[in-house]
Amino acid sequence: METSFVSLLLTAGFAFLVINAMLVSASILVYAERRVSGFIQNRPGPNRVGPLGLLQPFADVFKFVLKEDIRPAASNLFIHSMAPVIMVVIAMSTAALIPFADGIVVADLNVGVLMLLALTSISVYGITLAGWSSNSKYSLLGGLRSAAQMVSYELSMGLAVISVVLVAGSLNFMDIVNDQASGGALLGWNVVRNPIGCLIFITTAFAETNRAPFDLPEAEQELVGGYHTEYSGMKFGMFFLAEYVNWFVASFFIVTLFFGGFLIPFQPQILSLVPALEGSTLLAILQFASLMLKVSFFVFVFIWVRWTFPRFKYNQLMTIGWKYLLPISLVNALVVAVGVYAFDLIGL
Amino acid sequence: MFAEFVPLFIMIVLALGLAFTLLKAAEILGPSRPNKIKRTPYESGMDPVGSARERYSVKFYLVAMIFIVFDVEVVFMYPWAVSFQDFIDGGAFLGVMTVVTIFSVILMVGLLYDIKKGGLDFEK
Numbered sequence: 239m240e241t242s243f244v245s246l247l248l249t250a251g252f253a254f255l256v257i258n259a260m261l262v263s264a265s266i267l268v269y270a271e272r273r274v275s276g277f278i279q280n281r282p283g284p285n286r287v288g289p290l291g292l293l294q295p296f297a298d299v300f301k302f303v304l305k306e307d308i309r310p311a312a313s314n315l316f317i318h319s320m321a322p323v324i325m326v327v328i329a330m331s332t333a334a335l336i337p338f339a340d341g342i343v344v345a346d347l348n349v350g351v352l353m354l355l356a357l358t359s360i361s362v363y364g365i366t367l368a369g370w371s372s373n374s375k376y377s378l379l380g381g382l383r384s385a386a387q388m389v390s391y392e393l394s395m396g397l398a399v400i401s402v403v404l405v406a407g408s409l410n411f412m413d414i415v416n417d418q419a420s421g422g423a424l425l426g427w428n429v430v431r432n433p434i435g436c437l438i439f440i441t442t443a444f445a446e447t448n449r450a451p452f453d454l455p456e457a458e459q460e461l462v463g464g465y466h467t468e469y470s471g472m473k474f475g476m477f478f479l480a481e482y483v484n485w486f487v488a489s490f491f492i493v494t495l496f497f498g499g500f501l502i503p504f505q506p507q508i509l510s511l512v513p514a515l516e517g518s519t520l521l522a523i524l525q526f527a528s529l530m531l532k533v534s535f536f537v538f539v540f541i542w543v544r545w546t547f548p549r550f551k552y553n554q555l556m557t558i559g560w561k562y563l564l565p566i567s568l569v570n571a572l573v574v575a576v577g578v579y580a581f582d583l584i585g586l
Numbered sequence: 587m588f589a590e591f592v593p594l595f596i597m598i599v600l601a602l603g604l605a606f607t608l609l610k611a612a613e614i615l616g617p618s619r620p621n622k623i624k625r626t627p628y629e630s631g632m633d634p635v636g637s638a639r640e641r642y643s644v645k646f647y648l649v650a651m652i653f654i655v656f657d658v659e660v661v662f663m664y665p666w667a668v669s670f671q672d673f674i675d676g677g678a679f680l681g682v683m684t685v686v687t688i689f690s691v692i693l694m695v696g697l698l699y700d701i702k703k704g705g706l707d708f709e710k
Contacts, residue, residue: 246592253597257604303608306617311625312637323605330601334594345594352664353594374627378638386646389653396660403667467628472612476605553708556649560706564656564697568690571663575670575686579679582671 253334253344260333264482265295271541278545302475310468312373321368322469322476328361329483336490337411339500339525351399351409354491355392358446361484362388365448365455365465368477372468380464383552384448384455390559391445391452394438397567401435401574402428402495415499419506428496431577434570436496438563443488445559448481450544457549489536490529497532500525648705659693 269292276283284291309315334344335354347353362385369381403409405428406417418426429436445452456464466477493499502508502524508515515521627634666686673682700706
């Protein structure tokens with residue numbers, strides 16, 4: 239009883255740490271996105287607040303908190319207030335499933351993959367309710383679009399994840415990552431074993447996080463602010479926070495499922511050279527560092543794509559989702575299954 | 587059995603705490619000076635016309651319905667994916683592949699029917 243209480247307290251402490259890390263990362267991401275956007279568009283980006291503009295995110299946060307929260311008279315006030323809460327809670331709780339290093343994760347579920355898909359599908363409610371409850375035409379259109387979009391791409395995402403599960407034979411993220419160490423060098427990474435699944439997953443991750451080129455729910459040129467047109471002050475800040483945390487968490491799961499997660503490149507070889515490293519704290523730190531490097535790369539890719547591809551039209555979005563991605567991902571799952579059998583036969 | 591879900595619940599509770607703290611902080615720190623103009627829905631500076639609670643395109647309902655059908659079918663594939671290695675070890679590869687292929691073909695025929703019927707055509 240005593241030990242379980244201590245372990246509960248430790249878990250709560252770790253969860254608290256992860257939530258705070260996510261908050262700090264979100265503010266760093268805001269700064270990073272604006273600076274990289276500036277770099278890509280050949281302009282300086284924010285560089286006035288503090289050295290190199292580093293204090294810009296803090297200025298943003300204080301603005302959000304200190305501004306008036308305008309409540310539209312015609313809105314359903316309770317739902318209007320709860321929608322950003324749903325978004326933040328869902329974004330934060332998906333972070334509980336990220337394996338940071340071998341054995342280091344907040345919630346090590348044996349159905350982790352299913353839990354991830356379940357949680358991300360709840361965030362559709364946040365956006366749709368935000369759009370509907372505002373009682374504004376722009377918001378309603380944004381909410382509707384986003385519901386249809388997230389729902390359509392969830393299927394392909396589920397099938398891409400199935401192809402990963404086929405290879406790993408487990409729904410636990412820790413098992414999925416450790417399974418990718420098996421192929422020796424970098425060949426065990428799922429991006430090598432299952433490249434089409436990887437592409438599909440990255441595409442659907444962009445769509446699920448409502449990032450460009452799939453940012454139709456908040457297309458500025460046509461819908462003003464999309465589903466958060468009627469939000470101001472901290473409630474808008476919470477949507478903003480949830481969006482950046484979702485983006486960060488999506489990068490984590492792209493890396494976890496397809497790019498070896500926390501595995502250091504050539505980890506089995508390094509471990510056989512230096513056996514003392516096995517199970518040490520240094521290894522965990524190195525794994526965490528390698529995870530963060532890979533995640534940073536994908537965070538950059540998200541910004542890069544935003545300024546490279548134009549936004550899709552709505553009918554194109556639906557065509558890509560239903561007529562291309564869904565059949566391709568289904569066939570890919572079957573092909574991967576045959577591949578798993580073939581590699582099993584020749585004993586790899 | 588539910589022990590491994592406890593950390594996730596802790597995370598959700600902490601996240602809820604964070605969300606409500608943010609809401610409360612904004613309520614305490616931010617000003618509140620509502621007026622009638624400020625509280626009207628935004629329509630590019632014009633007076634709002636009509637209500638937003640209108641009927642909307644039936645296409646969205648169609649997408650939702652098709653999604654439910656396909657999502658349930660995708661969920662059926664998870665048990666197959668997880669225990670696929672056991673099927674191979676048990677020598678049942680061909681049998682299980684036949685079943686899953688028939689299942690996928692049925693799924694695809696449904697999708698094809700829907701596409702031919704124009705259920706996913708957003709151009710009109």
